[in-house]
Amino acid sequence: MINQLSWKVGGQQGEGIESTGEIFSIALNRLGYYLYGYRHFSSRIKGGHTNNKIRVSTKAINSISDELDILVAFDQETIDVNFHELRHGGIVIADSKFNPTVPDSSKVILHAVPFTEIASDLGTSLMKNMVAVGASSALLGFSYEAYREVVEEIFSRKGSSVVERNMEAIKRGAEFLVNGISGQTDSFHMAKADGKKRMFMIGNHAIALGALAGGARFMPAYPITPASEIMEYLTKKLPTFGGAVIQTEDEIAACTMAIGANYAGVRTLTASAGPGLSLMMEAIGLAGITETPLVIINTQRGGPSTGLPTKQEQSDLMAMIFGTHGEIPKVVIAPSTVEEAFYDSAEAFNIAEEYQCPVILLTDLALSLGKQTVEPLDHSRLKIRRGKLDINAELPDTNGEYFKRYEVTKDGISTRVIPGMKNGIHHVTGVEHNEQGKPSEDPKNRTYQMNKRLSKLNTLHEKFNMPIYSNASHEECDLLIIGFNSTRGTIEEIMPRLEADGLKVNHAQIRLVHPFPVDELRPLINNAKKVVVVENNATGQLSNIIKMNMCNCNLENILKYDGNPFLPSDIYNQCKELL
Structure with missing residues (x-):
């Protein structure tokens, strides 16, 4: 029995990769497991490699893992692209339709399962993802019946026969794999979870829910990756509370419409990504000089221009603080977990109204679209303050x-x-x-x-x-690691490893980026022998902001800007090098 593992499914965009990961993870969430998922997808509607990496654990986790235990492949490209992540002794479950091969058969075990053939026998090849789910569940030691509740929720509107065919696909996938391994191994069987009910959600949904709970009743917006889920969620929910969502012709109209609605007394938000925020800058200045409350969500992605619209980056920081012409009061908040995204979203409306200024809630793609287990949210913590x-x-x-x-x-x-x-x-x-x-x-x-x-x-x-989330157990430390947004979980992941190496390590996650929390950060920096700033950009924007606000800071940078989030080993290895 094991307490955690990492599972990934991959294939061509549009062939059910996302739904495979969703059904697999939702069922495990309901069994009481903690999960953390990150989806890699192409910036096109259909086609191009996509994958969904999900970490499963009996204990709380907040980052993806370095290695991969199980890879489910719908095509050969998935194996070729992701093989390097597989640990020695890992398993590849692949559709036998494409005659799968692995680069090194001594490293992993390959199970060719007829996903497409089994699904076609049941009436449609579209159910091959359900066969893959069944094969995965058998490998982990789960009964295929664990998926029934999820399958019924998804397919019951299509009739009981569709539900049963999908369940049969899961069952046959499980049976094929069990027969294939012939009792060879149970090394991938997961230890039993605690069975407690927890939420499992992406950051964008937490933001939307926080806005709703915080009194927002109107959202003008223009769709853009990776912010669109906020708009989509509120399109369904706001009318229930007497509110509305309007899709505007562009981001300029969205921002100015939000200003007008706030001026009229309605708590209003808009949401976008880097290119959209660039278009909003003049209007943000209008909110500043007219002292009109304004809440804007910026979900950072790879830039500049269209850049890498479906990839991770944290390069909008300077633009959010200094992007507007002239000088206005502005607040920039950067939650670091899905849970914080919920509470900070609600609080953003209080701050905007109390101080009558623009408030930008800054996230990144990994936080906005990454799916995490979240403990039940406490709505009693939310208060409406209108200044x-x-x-x-x-x-x-x-x-x-x-x-x-x-x-x-x-x-x-x-x-x-x-x-x-x-x-x-x-x-x-x-x-x-x-x-x-x-x-x-x-x-x-x-x-x-x-x-x-x-x-x-x-x-x-x-x-x-909490302008800074501080995990600082040492009065004086060898190393202080500073980050913002989604890097928090990955930093927390490697701290015990650094401590095991004999180092005293503290951690600070900046949550109020502007105005900068100088007084809160200064003692942490002063009591550290070395300070490292971790961020997903090429120029060290957070590091430069710290230097601008706090003179005589000797900082080291750990930067990553290839479109991927930090892995724990990225930060651990570079910290060791710097020390």
Whole structure:
């Protein structure tokens, strides 16, 4: 019996690879196993190699593994592309239809299973993915009946006969493999899980759910990988709560429509990726100068331009902080787990309304599309805070004058009103304005308004729950590893290995990227002999931001920008080299 293993299915995009991984992993999740999945797919609708790597464990995990135990192949390319990941003694389960071969038969065991033939005998070759699921389940020691609940949920609308044919495909796949191994090995049998019910979800769905729970009721957006799932989820869910999703003609319209809806008092979000955020930059500046709440989700992917739209990268950091022209208050939050994505999504609306400014929730492809086991979410932790907005307030009579919507206040935050409030009429413009919103080029007024806007975030660090996730058990350490977004789980994976080598290791994951949490990070850096920053980009953007905010920092970089997320060995080996 083993406590964890890594399983991957691969083939051509469009032939059921994603559904194979989904059915396999959902069933295991319901048995109580912890899972972490990462999907590699091409930037095309159909065709091109795709694979789904899923790690299964009896204990909590937050990263993909270095090695691969089992590879399920629907074509020879899957074996050729992924063979290097297989550990010695690993297993390849391949469709016998293409006469599979492995580069080194002394390294792995090959089981050729007639996926297509068995499926065709049952009525359609489309069920070959179910045969593959059955073969995998037999290898892991699971009964094919473990998949019945999932199969019924997926296929019951097509009738009971379809359900039973799919179950029969799983059964025959399992039986073929069992007969093939003839009791040779049970080394891949998984130890029993705890059976507890947990969620299994991608980061985008957690963000969408967090937005819904945080009071969002409108989303204008334009589809783009890897953000589209947020829009798709809310398209189904928002109408149930009296809300709506509108697909706009482009990202410019999406952002300006979001600004208008927020101005009217409706909690609104939009979501995109790097190219879309570039188009939104002027509108983000409009939200900044008009002091209108705005929540934007940016799911980072490989750039520049179209770049690698379906691959991992963390190269939008500088653009999110400094991309807009002029100077405005702006908040950039970077959750590092699916669970944090849920809570931070809800909190983003509170911050946007309390500080009346744009808030960017920054994720990356691995976090947005990677699927993780998540403990039950605690909705009691969520509170709606609208700042200086009270739609039932009685505003003072202005005697015919405009309301001072942009009044200079001690904390930099003015009373906010929405259209229709008595005595709340004011002017709104994207040019510099006075306290009533009327255009003004007076130098003294310009200075007052700039100082007012730029001072409003001074208290943000006091309100944001965890600007840094810190796993620092040593008062003084040999090595401090810093990361952001999805690198957290991989860093945590290698820390025990480094500790076993006799090193004292601390870890800091930056969650509030801007305004930068200098006071929280400084003691961790000061008490470390060496500091390493891990990030998926070529220029060390997070490292440079740390240096900009904290002088005299001697930092080392561990960078990866080939479109793939970090493996634990990537970070472990480079840390050892640097030490």
